[in-house]
Amino acid sequence: MRDGMGSIVGIFSWGSRPIQQQTRENLMSGLASYPADDRHTWQSGSVFLGSCQRWITSESRLERQPYVDESNGLAIVADAILDNREELRRRLAIDAGKLAGIGDGELILEAYRKWGTSVYEYLLGDYAFVIWDEPKRMLFGARDPLGHRTLYYRNDRSLGQFAFCSSMTPLQRLPDANPGLNMDWLAEFLAFPNLSEFSDDNSSPFAGIGKLGPGRYFTLRNGIFTANAFGALLPNETLRLRSDSEYEEAFCDVFGAAVNARLRTFREVGASLSGGLDSGAVAGFAANSLRSEGKVLHTYSYVPPGDFQDWTHAGAMPDERPLIRQTIAHVGNIREEYLSVPGGDPYSDIDDTLALREEPYKFFENAFWVKSIYAQARQDGVGILLTGAQGNHTISWGSAPYYFSYLLKKFRWLKLYREFQQYSRQLRVKRSRLFRALIDQRQHEGERSFPAMIHPEFAQRSEVYGRREHADGLDSLSSLDERAARENHFASSAVRHAIGSSVSALSHRYGLWERDPTSDARVIRFCLALPMEQYVQNGFDRALVRRSLRHILPDSVRLNQRVRGVQGVDWVHRMRASWPVFLAEADAIRRDSAASELFNVEQIRLSLDRIGTEPRPELACDADARFLMQCVIAFRFVKKAIR
Template sequence: MTAIAGIVSFDKKPVDPGIIERMKDTMVPYGRDAQHVWCEPGAGLVRTLCCITPEDSMDQQPLRSADENLMMVFDGRIDNRDELTMRLGISNRQARLMADSAFVLKAFERWGERSLEYLLGDFAFAVWNRSACSLFLARDPMGNRPLYWHKTNHFFAFATLSKGLFAVPGIPRQLCEERIADYLALLPMKGPESFYKDIYRIEPGHRLVLEDGRVQTHRYHRFDPEHRIIFKTDDDYVDNARELLLQAVKCRLRTTGNIASHLSSGLDSSTVTASAAQLLQKKGKRLLAYTAVPRKGFTGPVPKGRHADEGPAASALADRFSNIEHILFRPGNRTPVENLELKVENLDRPPLNLCNQVWLEGIREDAARRGAKVLLTGTMGNMTISYDGRPRLANLLKRGQCLEWLREVHSMVRQTDTPLRGAVVSSLGPFLPAPFWRAFKTWKSRGWTNLHDYTAIHPDLIRRTNLYDRARDSGWDLNYRPWTDGWQMRTAVLYRMDPGDFFTGCIGANNIEMRDPTSDLRLVKFCLGIPEDQYFKNGRSKLLLHRLMNHILPPEILHAKTKGLQAADWYEGETAARDEIKTWLKRLESTSEAPRYLDLRRMRTLLENWPLDGWNQDITIKTYRLLLLRGLSVGAFIHYVEGCNR
């Protein structure tokens, strides 16, 4: 894991060494093991290194090409080193002595911009062409490494995080209204805008070329909706899925430290944990598996269909593997707003889901103490290996296959706990006009019917940013009707949030690299390409994963009737933090910017009318877990930006 930065001066005068040093110093928390800079008239590059893999010890960035014309800085991990070794004609002996960055430079020397077609992994990198005075930037297709840039008439600068850019004099630290509005409304992160005005991100799967002072961006990767994978039998799909899953997990086990994983009672993290345990067991290595559970004695209410304690089901899986050390994490006295300023500073953006940050941070801290350098997750599993396939019902109606739809609905009602009404709503919901859908969800007192139900966004900000038009243009339905097209739904969710900042933040906070096998590009392409009936058929959903893990996952997970609730005791921590929340609101009310973005009056009303019960009710969850805490998260970010500008 590396943090990178650089600057190009259009007048080709020497770059101020002090600026490069300040950029480097800003990136040090994300690369404490080594820091190096390179400068020449017109350009400067920065690399700070956090050693995670064995090959990182051989990293000598910034790298210089054989002809000394190209200079490169690279952040990330390459997962197809063996394939590149063969394609590039590198000997195995030489490959063992090469850091991942060296593979990328050799690929760029061989194929130039087309090298992106041959790279697999999580990465962001920059290549400076000295003779052409051009700069090339790129991010991996899934966006697991971040990269930001800023351009003036005099220079161009880039950095892993925006804070690296603010080390350069003359780059203003101002809020981007549109991005903050989108974030508060949970809209997808579409477009290059960041949380800062005039600071842009390289979007996932994009590259940028700077030449003659002009910037050109291009999307080099997109998933193909016409790409189809067809096999003869169901078993063929399962066999290929298994091979790709194990491949995705295996390439993410490369590290000099211990391996840890999240292990909930859900299908995704348990599948990743079981696969990792199998692979590590063959090498005689152990796996630290973490399950977040409520405090001891917790008996508080949870929403219908959920269970609070994921420990028993997770333990049932851990007991199947002798090399799993199962660790239960309890929140203790931690609260969702504890150290909120530090969270914002580390991420350089508003933290997502403060309730889950309690156990996410706690698990990372404990894993680091136990010598772990990698923490496996299954974040994208719902869109890949455990996709439920339910949009197939609406799609059958859309295509006029009514008899097939009737058979599926009949089987669904007969073989599962789904009521007929639920099956019909899932099928017809996409075709209902928005007012009818909102009326239905309001009648049921469930769902996302009004933007103001779950967000603290100020009404004036909605008008200033034309939020509803932006939502429509992005293809995101703020009424949250079901989808008719499973492929569109999954690709929309895959790119809804940019994960790069959060993965980099984990390095900055704990020197731990988060790795998600369920977002492996090969696995994602496979899961998007196979037929929908491999996920939903004969009334049963998540078929692929059930067939894949049938003899591996315990029945407590595979056939669970309820779904685990992460941070089930969240409201106890939030209640304990009321004084701190009150202090934050008072602080935000005194700022010039926060009242322009947030409905602080409503947030204060919620604080003054704190509920004594009903924490399992949908409206209470939306207002206190989402509206209030997300509003505080954004407010803390606004306060951070204002403080930095003083």
């Protein structure tokens, strides 16, 4: 088996029960639908390892997986792309001429030989791997801190067997598996609008199946399973440099390295591109680097259907093509594709996305067209698909209203006056009008306007809110300011898993690897360490990234503060034909004997009354309409799980 992107499986039987052939076949058959360049298995006594691999990097075409080091009694299966191969080569004293012939899985095993179970401290990139250490009779595995690859497990102590897999479905096919729902997990999903409020990062939606959380490693020895956290993303201190230009240079160095590390593929490179700063920064850096390799960057942009009528306010832009085209013309070396996804909508997409993700989801507006981007990228021969999905929390974080409140709390009156005046001038809005708008915005922050999906009696039975109150290290988003909420975003294992598991599932289905430089661990730590003054400056919010991109993006995009892209505001428009069916299904939850005990049926009734029967396009931003859609998604999942 060749190393690269792929799914991994395995079983370790520490008891007296042998590993049955049917068990092995059930695990591997669960991966049969994934695109693969090779599939292979390995078994030695009580240990079975399997891999279904898609070659992405040049090195991946040379290495067999599972990779076995017979002389040291070690074997590994890895779903990994490492971003610090050269650093590892130096630390491991590997000859420079030999590195090109070593795959990432083999390199991880080399590192394990040197550092043992502390190997995770030296790895940078996207990975989930499991190592069998025969001399120690131990399984050891780890998942990267951002959770960009997944690892689920079933630890059956009654059978004396531990099984793991990149996805949950194969584990549900094991003998004596309990396919039922994990009601505690479901209670939290229904109770909390924000994923960062989940209290348990090891559970999954299914009873008996656990997940290895992002930034966790595990050992299994003598039948004892332990898991521990590593790879904290929050910096310990503020970064202090001497000048703005030094911050800009440091940003370009860190971000440029993150982008370049993600271009390692013998296939084509693609990128999602909107009209904003984040994806524009990624595309700009990538296109320039690829030019020197003689490769072009393929970009994919979602646009609303041709019959969509823009109902949004003047500062919103549902169709970002004008800004996208300006970015492409300025950057160059880009081959663009615009996708309107005719006939696509989030309602008809529910079953397929549930099958893909294996769990319910809350952000549904873009699920169907993200898959269309993947499908088109695969057709174009893309191996790496770049995004800037986490940019709002890293490179382009920093709202002016929050900075003004920060200055106010610090009693920095003169600085506040100057920045407010410059901000008003840049927006071309009178200060009195801007002041009223900002005050109104701050007054409404932190309000819990989105209703909970959980039935009050189910919430009481499950004690979901009580568990939440006693969970260590978790803060309600309603009590956090923007800076603390941002840190909570990266501290929350549940958030990182939700994002990473979606990326991993899409990658496995379409045979290409999504990589986001804005969520590189180095970029996160750098951006979170910046002083507040670097984020808002001279009348511009997100000031550092704007200054740093002066040679990358056109000023019309780089300095734009008046118009923001608003993808996904066309979802109700797309559901016009299915709107009556959607409303009927939402209402059916109230009459379903099982679901009516789980879901907040009274809130469903109120929300149905509020939105009426007509698919008004502006309902796309309505809390009641979104609540009903989320209920339908969760309802479908529950029905399928309890069949």
